[in-house]
Amino acid sequence: xxxxxxxxxxxxxxxxxxxxxxxxxxxxxxxxxxxxxxxxxxxxxxxxxxxxxxxxxxxxxxxxxxxxxxxxxxxxxxxxxxxxxxxxxxxxxxxxxxxxxxxxxxxxxxxxxxxxxxxxxxxxxxxxxxxxxxxxxxxxxxxxxxxxxxxxxxxxxxxxxxxxxxxxxxxxxxxxxxxxxxxxxxxxxxxxxxxxxxxxxxxxxxxxxxxxxxxxxxxxxxxxxxxxxxxxxxxxxxxxxxxxxxxxxxxxxxxxxxxxxxxxxxxxxxxxxxxxxxxxxxxxxxxxxxxxxxxxxxxxxxxxxxxxxxxxxxxxxxxxxxxxxxxxxxxxxxxxxxxxxxxxxxxxxxxxxxxxxxxxxxxxxxxxxxxxxxxxxxxxxxxxxxxxxxxxxxxxxxx
Numbered sequence: 001x002x003x004x005x006x007x008x009x010x011x012x013x014x015x016x017x018x019x020x021x022x023x024x025x026x027x028x029x030x031x032x033x034x035x036x037x038x039x040x041x042x043x044x045x046x047x048x049x050x051x052x053x054x055x056x057x058x059x060x061x062x063x064x065x066x067x068x069x070x071x072x073x074x075x076x077x078x079x080x081x082x083x084x085x086x087x088x089x090x091x092x093x094x095x096x097x098x099x100x101x102x103x104x105x106x107x108x109x110x111x112x113x114x115x116x117x118x119x120x121x122x123x124x125x126x127x128x129x130x131x132x133x134x135x136x137x138x139x140x141x142x143x144x145x146x147x148x149x150x151x152x153x154x155x156x157x158x159x160x161x162x163x164x165x166x167x168x169x170x171x172x173x174x175x176x177x178x179x180x181x182x183x184x185x186x187x188x189x190x191x192x193x194x195x196x197x198x199x200x201x202x203x204x205x206x207x208x209x210x211x212x213x214x215x216x217x218x219x220x221x222x223x224x225x226x227x228x229x230x231x232x233x234x235x236x237x238x239x240x241x242x243x244x245x246x247x248x249x250x251x252x253x254x255x256x257x258x259x260x261x262x263x264x265x266x267x268x269x270x271x272x273x274x275x276x277x278x279x280x281x282x283x284x285x286x287x288x289x290x291x292x293x294x295x296x297x298x299x300x301x302x303x304x305x306x307x308x309x310x311x312x313x314x315x316x317x318x319x320x321x322x323x324x325x326x327x328x329x330x331x332x333x334x335x336x337x338x339x340x341x342x343x344x345x346x347x348x349x350x351x352x353x354x355x356x357x358x359x360x361x362x363x364x365x366x367x368x369x370x371x372x373x374x375x376x377x378x379x380x381x382x383x384x385x386x387x388x389x390x391x392x393x394x395x396x397x398x399x
Contacts, residue, residue, distance in 0.1 A: 003116055004079070004087050008034030009041075011109055019101055022074075022092035025109070028052065028085065040070070047071045048088040051078055055085060057102065059095045074098055077106050081113050122188050128155065129207040133215055137165075139267035148263060158203060164228065164259040165269035166216040167209075167277050168194065172243060172250035174212035185246055190214075193242055197235040217266055220259050228256060229289055236288040255280060255290040275301055303387050311392060314385045320368060321386070322393075330368070331386055333361045338383045342376065 008025040012034040016023045024035040030048040032040050047068050051058050057077040065071045074092040078085045089106050091098040132155055135148055152159065187208065195206050198216045205217040220228070232254040239252045257272025259265075272292035279300045280290030290297060311318065321327055333351065337358070340347040348358045362373045371378050 003081075003113065003120060005033045007112060007116055008087075011112060012036055015105055015108065019105070021098055021101055022072075023105070024090040024092065025079070026088045026090070028087055030088075033087070043070055045070055045088075045090075048076065048090075051076045051088045052085050061095060075102050077102055079106065079109055079113070081110065081117060086113075119186075119188060122191075126187065126191065126207055129205060130209065132157070133205065133207055133209060133217070136217075136263060137209070137215075137267055137270040139264055152263065157205065159263050159266060160261060161203075161219050162222060162259040162261050163217050163266050163269065164220050164225065164256055165266060165273045166198065166218060166232065166254060166256040167270075167273045168214040168216070168239070169212060169253040169255070169277060169281070170214070170239070170243065170250065171212050172248040174210075175250075190242075193239065197238060198231070215270070222259055225259060229291060232256065232289040251285075251288070253277065253281060253288055253290065255292070257292045275304065279304060303384065303391075311385065311388055314389075317369060318385065318389050322389075324368065326364070330361060330365055331390070333358065334365050334373075334379075335383065335386060337362065337373070338379055342374070342379060 004025070004027060012023045012025060013036065016036040022036050024032050024037075024040060024045070026032050026045045026048040030045050030052075032043050032045050035041055047058070047060065047070075055078055057075060059075050060068070060071055060073055062073045065073045072090075072092045073094060074090055075095055075098055076088050076090045079087040079089050089102075089109055091101050091105060132151060135151065139148065191206060191214075194214055194216065195204075198204065198218060199206060201219060203219050205215075207215060209215045236252045236254050240250075243250060243252070255273045255277035257269035257276065260269055276290040276292040276294070276297060279297045280287060283297060283300050284290070292298075292301070321331065324330060333347075336351055337344075337347045340350050344355060344358055344362075348355045351358065365371065366373055369382060371382055373379060
């Protein structure tokens with residue numbers, strides 16, 4: 001069994017050093033896979049076949065060992081995992097002297113094997129869940145949705161009740177990955193923490209979706225969505241404390257979409273949560289929680305989703321503003337004026353300028369565009385044009 005081969009040598013080295021005895025471990029085929037005498041590793045230990053066949057401890061005295069090939073005096077005992085013999089543990093030495101170690105060491109080996117098997121099983125389950133979630137969040141790319149539904153049913157997941165998608169952003173995890181630093185906790189430990197914070201039922205799906213992101217697909221009734229922000233705020237604080245205890249310092253951010261039924265609904269909620277996270281981290285860095293239906297970021301999401309094709313309609317006006325010698329100042333002034341609810345006094349305080357200075361600048365904008373700066377509809381159009389124009393210029397500079 002692979003799991004035995006992977007950990008056998010470390011078990012032998014640690015245990016033999018601690019107890020001061022010589023040890024070996026063979027696999028179910030009788031091949032020595034671990035030994036403190038490393039020259040024996042890889043050799044066939046035929047006597048292990050007797051131990052495996054009889055399923056019991058066998059004593060090898062000096063006289064008995066002499067007539068057997070590749071056998072040393074000591075005691076050999078079967079190693080079991082889930083009631084199946086998977087190998088043989090050999091404690092080498094005078095049988096009367098080493099017998100006191102046999103049960104202790106065998107139990108220790110089997111306990112480590114059980115723990116490693118459990119860990120491997122959990123990691124495999126996590127990988128399977130992650131693969132399913134990756135397919136799910138790209139639901140629209142599937143040509144045959146029935147395949148995904150069968151996959152879902154095979155894993156035992158149900159999407160007939162409303163679910164909301166939450167994305168947990170833990171940037172320090174990507175940093176330590178890039179710097180190849182050791183992590184003081186396992187993925188399973190982190191998953192247990194996240195499950196403790198968010199998982200109300202076993203139907204809630206929790207798994208990583210990248211180096212620095214985890215996803216939670218949580219069953220929730222629509223009327224309880226109002227409590228989600230508080231849960232996320234509380235959970236972000238606790239996750240931050242968890243990371244800090246392991247010397248990882250970063251801002252934990254959590255975003256979520258709306259709740260929907262079905263696979264397509266879960267995919268839609270993910271896209272909303274993902275968009276809310278991107279815009280939230282860019283526009284509201286001090287916040288820990290971002291909701292897709294928050295009006296604090298919805299205008300920016302609206303602008304983000306809008307393509308650049310409509311800018312052709314305003315090409316002359318855009319060229320006029322950027323050709324102006326005071327373009328940067330005028331654009332900043334107008335955007336600030338709109339973002340401060342078209343309130344002159346508030347905008348002046350925000351820009352640290354005199355009220356008359358602000359009015360002078362707004363008059364210049366009025367002259368450039370023939371716009372009524374007191375009209376919400378007119379300012380709204382120019383605001384969108386300028387915001388997308390700035391974004392377009394930034395992309396062109398990068399290109």
